[in-house]
Amino acid sequence: MTTNKVLQDRKARLEKQLNDRGISDYEIKYLPYLDFDEATFASPYEVGVRMIILYSCAYVAYHLDEMEKIAHWLRDEKLRPHVSPREKELFDGRIKGDEEIVRLPGDLSQLLLLHGN
Numbered sequence: 339m340t341t342n343k344v345l346q347d348r349k350a351r352l353e354k355q356l357n358d359r360g361i362s363d364y365e366i367k368y369l370p371y372l373d374f375d376e377a378t379f380a381s382p383y384e385v386g387v388r389m390i391i392l393y394s395c396a397y398v399a400y401h402l403d404e405m406e407k408i409a410h411w412l413r414d415e416k417l418r419p420h421v422s423p424r425e426k427e428l429f430d431g432r433i434k435g436d437e438e439i440v441r442l443p444g445d446l447s448q449l450l451l452l453h454g455n
Contacts, residue, residue: 345369387420395425405431 349366356364366372380388394412398405409429412418418426427433 340373342369345372348372384420387417391417391421391425395428398428405429 346369349369349372352366352372353364356362391412394408398408405428412421412429421429424433
């Protein structure tokens, strides 16, 4: 467990970085969110890959007719190994209908946020 002083320092550094970039619409109230092991924190590449996959899921949820094209693109770009088993079911066409797509565990809120609806 990280000490409160370390978390306060992390919060101050993060707030400065955000302010320096002109980002002022944020609120960090819960310090335990800043308690992470930097050695195991996802790399920018890993975060970017997940963002692309989640956006692809959101896109496919609203454009089912393009699912095969998106699935091929993910394979061509070597992103398929990063796709979760449930996402693979979606891209393989084994999840059908709005109700089933909405049941994608864990990622639903991320999908809706990325899609903007």
